[in-house]
Amino acid sequence: MNKLETLGERKIIEIIRNQLELMPHMPVPFGDDISALSIGDEKLAILKTDMLVGKTDVPPQMNLYQAARKAVIMNISDFAAKGVKPVAILVSLGLPRGMTENDVEAVASGLNAGAREYAAYVLGGDTSEASDLVVSCAVFGVAKKNALMLRSGAQPGDVVAVTGAFGKTAAGLKILMSPTSPSAQLGTGLVDSVLMPKARLSEGLALAESSAVTASIDSSDGLAWSLHELARASHVGFLIDNLPMAEEIVEFARLYKLDPIELSLYGGEEYELVVTVKPALFEKARKKVGLIRIGYVTAKRTLMLKVRRKRTPIQARGWEHFKAALQKS
Amino acid sequence: MNKLETLGERKIIEIIRNQLELMPHMPVPFGDDISALSIGDEKLAILKTDMLVGKTDVPPQMNLYQAARKAVIMNISDFAAKGVKPVAILVSLGLPRGMTENDVEAVASGLNAGAREYAAYVLGGDTSEASDLVVSCAVFGVAKKNALMLRSGAQPGDVVAVTGAFGKTAAGLKILMSPTSPSAQLGTGLVDSVLMPKARLSEGLALAESSAVTASIDSSDGLAWSLHELARASHVGFLIDNLPMAEEIVEFARLYKLDPIELSLYGGEEYELVVTVKPALFEKARKKVGLIRIGYVTAKRTLMLKVRRKRTPIQARGWEHFKAALQKS
Numbered sequence: 001m002n003k004l005e006t007l008g009e010r011k012i013i014e015i016i017r018n019q020l021e022l023m024p025h026m027p028v029p030f031g032d033d034i035s036a037l038s039i040g041d042e043k044l045a046i047l048k049t050d051m052l053v054g055k056t057d058v059p060p061q062m063n064l065y066q067a068a069r070k071a072v073i074m075n076i077s078d079f080a081a082k083g084v085k086p087v088a089i090l091v092s093l094g095l096p097r098g099m100t101e102n103d104v105e106a107v108a109s110g111l112n113a114g115a116r117e118y119a120a121y122v123l124g125g126d127t128s129e130a131s132d133l134v135v136s137c138a139v140f141g142v143a144k145k146n147a148l149m150l151r152s153g154a155q156p157g158d159v160v161a162v163t164g165a166f167g168k169t170a171a172g173l174k175i176l177m178s179p180t181s182p183s184a185q186l187g188t189g190l191v192d193s194v195l196m197p198k199a200r201l202s203e204g205l206a207l208a209e210s211s212a213v214t215a216s217i218d219s220s221d222g223l224a225w226s227l228h229e230l231a232r233a234s235h236v237g238f239l240i241d242n243l244p245m246a247e248e249i250v251e252f253a254r255l256y257k258l259d260p261i262e263l264s265l266y267g268g269e270e271y272e273l274v275v276t277v278k279p280a281l282f283e284k285a286r287k288k289v290g291l292i293r294i295g296y297v298t299a300k301r302t303l304m305l306k307v308r309r310k311r312t313p314i315q316a317r318g319w320e321h322f323k324a325a326l327q328k329s
Numbered sequence: 330m331n332k333l334e335t336l337g338e339r340k341i342i343e344i345i346r347n348q349l350e351l352m353p354h355m356p357v358p359f360g361d362d363i364s365a366l367s368i369g370d371e372k373l374a375i376l377k378t379d380m381l382v383g384k385t386d387v388p389p390q391m392n393l394y395q396a397a398r399k400a401v402i403m404n405i406s407d408f409a410a411k412g413v414k415p416v417a418i419l420v421s422l423g424l425p426r427g428m429t430e431n432d433v434e435a436v437a438s439g440l441n442a443g444a445r446e447y448a449a450y451v452l453g454g455d456t457s458e459a460s461d462l463v464v465s466c467a468v469f470g471v472a473k474k475n476a477l478m479l480r481s482g483a484q485p486g487d488v489v490a491v492t493g494a495f496g497k498t499a500a501g502l503k504i505l506m507s508p509t510s511p512s513a514q515l516g517t518g519l520v521d522s523v524l525m526p527k528a529r530l531s532e533g534l535a536l537a538e539s540s541a542v543t544a545s546i547d548s549s550d551g552l553a554w555s556l557h558e559l560a561r562a563s564h565v566g567f568l569i570d571n572l573p574m575a576e577e578i579v580e581f582a583r584l585y586k587l588d589p590i591e592l593s594l595y596g597g598e599e600y601e602l603v604v605t606v607k608p609a610l611f612e613k614a615r616k617k618v619g620l621i622r623i624g625y626v627t628a629k630r631t632l633m634l635k636v637r638r639k640r641t642p643i644q645a646r647g648w649e650h651f652k653a654a655l656q657k658s
Contacts (some may be wrong), residue, residue, distance in 0.1 A: 004433070017437075020450075031453070049455055050421065099332065104344045105348055108344065108345040108346075120349065121352035126380055129384070312444060
């Protein structure tokens, strides 16, 4: 019998889905970033839950305030990708023994900060004792029917675009894990991208309003993985001819003798949006949101990276729980 | 600096609340069993999250199917207490390494069973690796404004009533923890009450419709604790003159030389509803739902148990996380 470590998160989710009796007429298919259900008047209740676990999601240098804030941000990032305003957040906390009053204050303060940065509120929750720090957030919002940006919907010829450059968190994580630090100035920005991530909520809301987007996802599992998920849900392929690498990581990769393409494609824990856009509406959307065009959608269902006329396949790997944790251990 | 183990869950929740910027005009006060926010047309979105942790909430004899089902039931029980129909459930799972495909199937199947027993659906969720089994459920429903049964609202003179007799799970837990078993027939029902708990949803919905209830809570932390919570939120006291002890536990207590009153008042993990009811409407509500009258609300803010003319105070203890876990270890 296979153990979880060899299955990977996607297979585990499939096993779970096979045991569930699905709600008829779900407005959003099982497996997208959020769940939805109709509440009348062409309105949908939008729900999302995602759990941060100290052992696998929190680097040693991340403090409790930052960890709790990150748990909120990773949920809000999925709302951003779907173009929905998060309104209310509930939190289930698993707290290890030995934590102090100050520790709990830091956790609560991080939760509040993450919510208030995006104009949402923590409404309530629950606490339990657990072996790990566990911060499970449930987020609620309301959306208009047909205004959601799903994973499915990309059409051949659509522009592929992102909200920012990639590679900073992969570089930042390497700095945090490495005993020898690079120049202080270079390191601070990269490390901050890990410790204090930001969700692209205003961009996501503006994109949803533009009606220009045909498919959308955030890049929390890495750019390559996100592209594969969009391709799978939309039954298309991608040619990426303009990989947007953060300036700092080019310098960082040179110092550390690393491949900046690898850092940008397969890093993960980054919260940019990855979208496909109707070509006729791209320029308008770009100006409004500051999108970076990185390639286009192809009918052929392959994912290719083109760098200086050379094409290489983009692999379906990135940050996947269980498998990833195993690789690191 | 105090450690969590010495603080108790109520104090921890107070520490957290002090760090939160609360949403203005919350329809339900922070600290009740569910959270709510207005979605227009006199309707409220109702949200609840509660986490089951293997280490503290799952007796060794409870299998994964039962544990996952229980995680759903404990959330639905809070919806029952507030008189709200649960519609959709999202689940964040923390799964320990070494679990197999069959284990994940058992968990998913238990989640589905818990939801479908109460006509709700599991819409989606998230999986992570964790040291403990963690099942964090977020439940969503819609309620009419003013139809919610809150903890506050009990008035002196109101009838105190419950939906069933108490003590079975406390007895069942003792059987599960004890090497010497009582007569098989006696044990099965008691153990089942621990392994396969039921939420009083139809009763809760009928009570909300009756408009007879002034305050309501479930008894998941024990009858005594629930009464103290109602008393605290409603600024009243109780005189309990008819403690409803399950028949089986009277026999069980005799065999084990235990106090059946202790088992009934301070057990916990029981999912009956504890309500206060307007006297003029009690008889109608009793017939409709099968309520058991156990006492009445007093203006004097004390909680007293009256047994054969003798009055003793009902203590504010029961199943409280952290402290409880410490006592047991």
